[in-house]
Amino acid sequence: MAGLCRRYGGRAAVHGLDLRVERGDLYGFLGPNGAGKTTAIRAILGLIQRDSGQVEVFGERHPVRQREEIGALVETPTFSEWLSGRNNLRIAAAYAGRGSEADIDEALERVGLRERAGERVGGYSLGMKQRLGIARALLGKPRLLVLDEPTNGLDPRGMKEVRDLLKELVRRDRLTVFVSSHLLAEVEAMCNRVGILDRGQLKAEGSVAELVKRLGGATHVEVGVATTDRPRALGVFEKLGGVEAMGEGEDGRMLLSLRGLEPAALNRALVEGGIDVGALVPRAGTLEELFLSVTSSEPGVA
Amino acid sequence: MPRQFSSMVKVELLKVFTRGSGIGTLVVSALVAAFVTLLTWKVSGWQDGMSFNGQPVRGLFAFDVVTVGAWVLYARSLVVIPFLLLLATASAVAGEHADRTLRELAVRPVPRWSILAAKSVALAVLSACSVAITFTVAISLGWVLLGPPAIDQAIAEGDQSLARLALGYAASFFSDLALVAIGMALSVFVRSVGGVVVSIILLLIADRVLWAILALAGFLGVEVARDLVQWTLVAAMGCWKGWDGEFLPSQFAIVGLLTALAWGVAGLRFGRVDVP
Numbered sequence: 416m417a418g419l420c421r422r423y424g425g426r427a428a429v430h431g432l433d434l435r436v437e438r439g440d441l442y443g444f445l446g447p448n449g450a451g452k453t454t455a456i457r458a459i460l461g462l463i464q465r466d467s468g469q470v471e472v473f474g475e476r477h478p479v480r481q482r483e484e485i486g487a488l489v490e491t492p493t494f495s496e497w498l499s500g501r502n503n504l505r506i507a508a509a510y511a512g513r514g515s516e517a518d519i520d521e522a523l524e525r526v527g528l529r530e531r532a533g534e535r536v537g538g539y540s541l542g543m544k545q546r547l548g549i550a551r552a553l554l555g556k557p558r559l560l561v562l563d564e565p566t567n568g569l570d571p572r573g574m575k576e577v578r579d580l581l582k583e584l585v586r587r588d589r590l591t592v593f594v595s596s597h598l599l600a601e602v603e604a605m606c607n608r609v610g611i612l613d614r615g616q617l618k619a620e621g622s623v624a625e626l627v628k629r630l631g632g633a634t635h636v637e638v639g640v641a642t643t644d645r646p647r648a649l650g651v652f653e654k655l656g657g658v659e660a661m662g663e664g665e666d667g668r669m670l671l672s673l674r675g676l677e678p679a680a681l682n683r684a685l686v687e688g689g690i691d692v693g694a695l696v697p698r699a700g701t702l703e704e705l706f707l708s709v710t711s712s713e714p715g716v717a
Numbered sequence: 718m719p720r721q722f723s724s725m726v727k728v729e730l731l732k733v734f735t736r737g738s739g740i741g742t743l744v745v746s747a748l749v750a751a752f753v754t755l756l757t758w759k760v761s762g763w764q765d766g767m768s769f770n771g772q773p774v775r776g777l778f779a780f781d782v783v784t785v786g787a788w789v790l791y792a793r794s795l796v797v798i799p800f801l802l803l804l805a806t807a808s809a810v811a812g813e814h815a816d817r818t819l820r821e822l823a824v825r826p827v828p829r830w831s832i833l834a835a836k837s838v839a840l841a842v843l844s845a846c847s848v849a850i851t852f853t854v855a856i857s858l859g860w861v862l863l864g865p866p867a868i869d870q871a872i873a874e875g876d877q878s879l880a881r882l883a884l885g886y887a888a889s890f891f892s893d894l895a896l897v898a899i900g901m902a903l904s905v906f907v908r909s910v911g912g913v914v915v916s917i918i919l920l921l922i923a924d925r926v927l928w929a930i931l932a933l934a935g936f937l938g939v940e941v942a943r944d945l946v947q948w949t950l951v952a953a954m955g956c957w958k959g960w961d962g963e964f965l966p967s968q969f970a971i972v973g974l975l976t977a978l979a980w981g982v983a984g985l986r987f988g989r990v991d992v993p
Contacts, residue, residue: 460824463991482826489824493817495732502731509728510825510832512721551821 419468421454428454429615432468436559436593436608441585443606444595445702447710451615452595453490456563459593460487472559483512486557488565492548496537500528500547503536504554513555522550525580541568549577553584560584562594566601578605603702611709618709627705634673636681637664639694645669651688655681668694719827722835729809729839738805739843745797746847750854753789758862783866785859786852786882787961793851794889794957799896800914802844806900807913809836814908814993823992830984833901837980844893852886885960888969892954895972898979899950905986924950947971 419432429451436442446452457463459470461478472481494503501519508514514522523529526546536544545568552560565581566574582605584590596602602609603623610620619626640648648669652658657676664670673681678697685692719725733739761780810833813819822832856879866878899920903913928949934942946952948971956968 457991462820462823462993464989479826479828482824485824487824489820493821495818497735498732506728506732507821507825509721509724510822510827512719512724512826 416455416459416471417469419455419458419470420466421458421463422466427615429458429612432612432615432617434610434617434620436591438473438591439585439589440608441581441592441606442594443602443609444593444612445597445599445602445609445706446595446612448597450612450710452612453563454615455612456487456489456561456593456595459561460485460489462489484558485561486552486554486559487561488548488552489561489563491541491567492544492551494536494544494547497535499533500536500539500543501532503547504532504551507551508554511555518554518556522553525553526550527576542570542573545569546573546577549580556588558590560590560592560594562592564596565594566596566598574601581605599702599706609702611706613710619705623702623705627701634676634678635661635698636671636673636678637668637694637696637698638671638681638685638692639666639668639696640685640690640692644690647688648685648690651684651690655684664696664698668696670698718834719831721827722831725827725831725835726838729835730842733805733809733836733839733843736805736808738801738808742798742801742805742843742847743850745801746793746850747854749792749797750789750851751858753792754785754855754858754862757785757788757859761863781863781866782856782859783878783882785863786855786879787885789851789855789859790882790885790889790957790960793848794892794955798847798851799893802840802847802893802896803900803917804910804914805843806836806840806897807904807910809840810901810904811908811913812910814904815910817993820992829988833905833980833983833987837897837901840897841894844890844897848886848890848893852883881960884964885957888957888960888964891969891972892957895954895976895979898976898983902979902983902986905983905990921951928952950975 416432416434419429419434421428432451432455434455444452444455454463458465458468459472461482469476470478470481473484475481475484494500495506498506500523504514504519504522508519520529523532526549528543528546528550531539531543536547539547545565549562549565552562560581562581566577569577578601581592581594585592594602594606606623608620608622609626611618611626638648649660652660652671655676657674658681659672659674661670661672671681678695682692682695734743757780764780810819813822819832823829900913900917903916903920907913907916928946928951931942931946931949935946947965947967953968953971953975956965956972959965959968
């Protein structure tokens, strides 16, 4: 996607958005509420007109032919509620021009709904509808899955099942998955690459580890010292410089952010200051820290 | 046309024929036919023993299967069935827009206009079924209750009068297609079932006002107004009325033109509209 722009009235929902998802990626699309994630997804799927910009899917620029490769789930999936789950999938298969009864059975089996496929969708729970929406996106074996908040309404077990399913689709079926979510831990656990959108613009893109390293510029460590030694330890940090206490880590250890300072030098300074160091654990930056550092706190447009 | 178009029509038929508005259209079509037929039979019974200027009334008015079929055709073309058909159209497009199920179709690899085309074909089949049910119930029940076409009705045409009545029903199907196309165009702009119903009521009121103005102008001697009056919507959609006289090709041409125009507007607009 290159230079995507879409304005609503006088305000830009997405502005000059460039995004690149590689084949085989499980790409996490993150952003605060109103950052423009859904607008971008709708533009990819051709649901909204673009003011400018290009979308290319596996080298194809024609919007109808692009959609032959895409399975999609946008926001809360909607269905013809008076029809059965199976009939809803038949509708999707008919419009997709692919997806036999065996494919429908396979998609239902994958999301655990085969037994209840004959029931009216109106009687389904939110989680069942969400799973049926995923089954619909999987119909006809698309090469790219575009999923907007696919774990909405699912319980923790259901969320894990979806995560596992998406990983399996990438690993076993060689699918490319583009998934938007507001659940940072979920994206961190599942995606190999992420893009962070804020106020309609991409603020960061790459692997989580790479981004934390590139954007954070700091090393995080957890230091275990006795509670009574903490005031003295803070004095040592102040003398050293480049050390910022960020709160508490695991098991009550102090969580520190180091800038221009190696963990070994910190350890040496503490020992020389007469403080016993029970543990010194390097800790990678989190996606949450990265997210908060690159996004603004004010809401956007869409 | 996308290669999967026939499958699209098939699933649209499934939706149209299982939705309340579709079932309602078919049930009301049968009920209207049965009710009007029974009413005609009852009225025909009242003639027995009645006289006018010393002459028995029976025989002055022909109450036979053709009469019944004609009355049912008029009843069908009044408010109820066109309204239900319009409701079925609005539910298929504006309703799906409002409940966001249209989005699930718009993400599929088909041009937007083909979605409307598939829905139109399904709604046309619904209309054809409605016409067929109405005709079948009226004629079969009318034949049983009132017997075959009366002799005086058949002086010139004989069975042909029944055949002409069937043509009238076919013409009312043609009018239905225009209604579906207009309902579809309104649905694309208004995007809610209630909005479509209100819009069509306003459209009909405007059409009747225009008709009255043109009719008055024609009465006052304005020649062009007499020509233009047939272009009003309701006048044109009454093309089926020619069954017992003369079908006017100009009316059919106007209805066809209106249908094509409404479909064109709907297709162009739907191709550019944002789907929520």
